[in-house]
Amino acid sequence: MVATLLRLRFRVLGNQLMRSPWQLVGFLFGALYGLGLLAGIVVGLVLLGFGDLQLASDVIVGAGSLVTLGWALVPLVAFGVDTTLDPDRLVVFPMSRARMMVALTLAGVCGIPGIVTSAATLATIATWVHWPAATVAWIVSAPLAVVTAVVASRTVATAASGLGSGRRFREVSGILIFIPLILAGPIIAAVATGFAVNAEALLALLPVLGWTPLGAAWAVPADAAAGDLLAAGAKLLIALATLAVLWVLWRQSLARSLVNPRRASAAVVRAGSIGWFGRVPTGTAGAIFARALTYWTRDPRYLRQLVGAPLVPLLLWFYARDGDPFAALAFSAPIIAFVIGIVVYADISYDGTAFGTELITGASGRADRVGRTFAAAAVALPLVLVAAVLPFAFSGRWEQFPGILGMSIAILFVCYGVCALTSAQLVVPVAASGDNPFKRVPGSTFLQGLAFLGIWLAALLLSAPAVIVGVIGFFTENAAMSWIAFAGGIVLGSVVLAVGIMIGGRMLDRTGPVLLARLKAMKNA
Template sequence: MVARFLTLKLTLMGNTFRKSVWQTIGMIVAAAYALGVVGVLVAAVVGLGVFENPTWAGLAITLGGALTVLGWWIIPIFAFGVDATLDPHRFTTFAIPRRTLVAGLAVAGLVSVPGIATVLTALGTAFGWVLEPGTLLVALVGAVLGVATCIIGSRAITTLLAPVLESRRYREVVTLVALVLVVMIGPLISWLVNSANDSPEADPGSSTGVQLLPVFQQAAGVVGWTPFGAAWSLGSTAHDGEWAVLAGRLAVALATIALAWLVWDRALGRALERPPVGGGSGGRAKGLGAFGLVPSSPTWAVTARTATYWLRDPRYSGSIAIVPLLPVIMYFSGQSMGNYFLLLASGPFVAWILGFSISNDIAYDNTAFALHVAAGVDGRADRWGRAIPMLTVGPLVSIATVIASVWVADDWHLTLPLLGLALGSLLVSTGVSCAASARLVYPVAKPGESPLKSPQGAAVATMVSQGLGFVVTLGLSIPVFAVGIAALVLGGVLWGVATLVVGVLYGALILVLAVRFGARVYDRRLPELLQQVQSFP
């Protein structure tokens, strides 16, 4: 029966290549990327163990393995709906013993790009102890237990929390938390490195890696006793000859797997015997919302609907949540370089991100785009309706980011040039988005799905569309950048005023021309756009 589950999962994966060219290309790119990452990680760890210090290899395996387990356990909670090809509820009507079902689902969970990459990385990095056969054997056992901890723990948590995950409010909140955690990973790493370099015990003549060794050793010593790192620490513990510690950590690893298996088995039985039933109660709407605040016209109707999406749809609100964190990320990144250049550039960068965030607005509409077609909304009303909310909020956010950056850097003389660059970038990128979204549409997460979920076949289309949009935006922004760079180099109030005037006037001109172009393309391609949106997986 377990082999039947494995065959079923392989068949489902093979069928993805027959759905569309984009899905095939996306799967190939994902597999190639995963193999490249696996190769680099295995080569690095084996190189450390064979040619450098085996202690570093043990630390890398323990801490990296703990992060891998944490990712397997946490990411499915954030990216709800990922890899539901073998949903247990589909086997409710089959007389399959629960233990057999759990075993089959566990083995089938390995058959995916992340699963295969995890197995190859775990087994490959264990050969960092290839010069010590006894330690290598223990490390291989730890790798198998580590992979089992990833798969079984992930399934146990998602099955246990399934009733909660189906709540839309929970998904919205957890999505915002996930996005915040993801974007803060870089600043946390930068802070750790800078703290090690600035600590009193740091040797100015030693490298950063040597200075961080005590920090990593202390962290690995703690992580090795947790469910996340116990299995991965077996190899380094055997290398150090700490046999009592080895027995204790092996017990922790086995107990973690046994407990996760028990939780999964009980949660799966409850889910199959008492499947969740959607309730009929919904929220009560009060008034017309944004529609009651705007004039009665097609343009303002689209504006009100777009504004409602920005406030209530987590796929939009997630983008807003990231924006305030971008200056923080650039601040920490700039500190590692010893200057405030990146922080000062955060204003124009945030403005560009905001303007380009509506470059695929039609795809986010999903089936609701049929209302535009049925209602006969013309291109100009659609384009301006999608741009007005951004043109209302975007300048305020851009100005606030610029003022905050010059305040932290104490470079107030750069306020006018940076404002000109920010407002110019916002207007140009918004205009390019209005034109591009009428021509280039690619798959996105559907309404109600996690914004972190990437539809199959969307990776290449997303990269191509966003790459072209970036090149066009950069080319059209050259006049603003030229005046802005001159103002930053030469200084002076007149140059700052010139940058602000050129940025606003030139950006407004590009915006008007781009909206007109996008409106014509929209009117000409309206049937094709509807067909594309409805064909997305």
């Protein structure tokens, strides 16, 4: 049964790669990148072996501890990334819990992260081969380090699936994950600064890591090389005890999760309450507007896009804090307009097969484009206006305000116009509502990534005239140029938006059934 599950694991991967040549090309590029990274690690480990034993010990124990910690933390922020061998799906098969755990462990080792970790761990022999005692200890400790990392990941993932079995928990946590990701630059800079300031304290901490569950297995060869066999034996016992405790915890969590699988949750609403459908004008466009606005206010896939909007000024201020923060903050509105405006290219993809309901009603393509665009604008315009007004309200330099506002509106409307066209021709695989935002969606291809890049470039090129005039007016503090950018941006954006809705609506009248067929094929993939 274990061998069957492993064959299934690789069969699924093979089927995904053979579905599209472009997906295979993307996988090969990723594999080449991974091989290049691994080659660099091997070269570094070889050179490390010719250095001081203490340096080799610090580097390997420190890096190994980070690897183990990374394996343990990833399930907390990326549950459901790869569900090929999900325990919820395996529960119907006639296999014991112990066999299931062995199969899941081997599947983790044989996955791409597991292969990279295993190869890097095996490559540490290039360092320890210079000390015979370390080589003997490596034979036991290297496999132990890899298995401990994988089992730690499975233990945390199973425990997290129990805590996050409710859909709302998964949705909220999926949204909050994006905050530290968006702020990754400032966080990394702060951590790097802290490392530079406290380098001596961190170096003193590295020997302590060898006595912890994170670094014990990685530190055994170093102590053996130094001739401290007592410390090596003690750390080996710590590593074995860590694996045993993790195995027991995983076994208990797995037993609970198999008996109580993830459950769906549904909101309880007052009888007769129809939300936005009762607050907007009636008609086809009004119904589509209400449905799209419901997505923007309730669907976590849309809300994730809005999380980043308030953080854009913070990021711009951080990177420009040593220069002119006002100039950086003033341009937060155009950036927010672009980030939020380009999202609607995937509107129909987010609908999924529910798009068929709209087709059955006979709704025109133009009504669809109008309803979706107005719903997106109802959410985005207030954010863009606030982002445009606040920097000038605090600085009092209102003569530059019209250009920034015109630039922002031009970018937003141009994005909507471009997406009104492209979304009538293109649907892309997206995660379902409630899924993990990092979940690998079958069908994602390299070609679709190029198409998305084309949408970005088209929106940037069409809005370029308003942006260029607005930038010139801002930095020259020319009030006339600023007002020209304001008027020109509104006119340019409105024209592109009107043309996009008109032509995109006609396209959708023809392509609607084709798009629905593609959405059904993606759902069944």
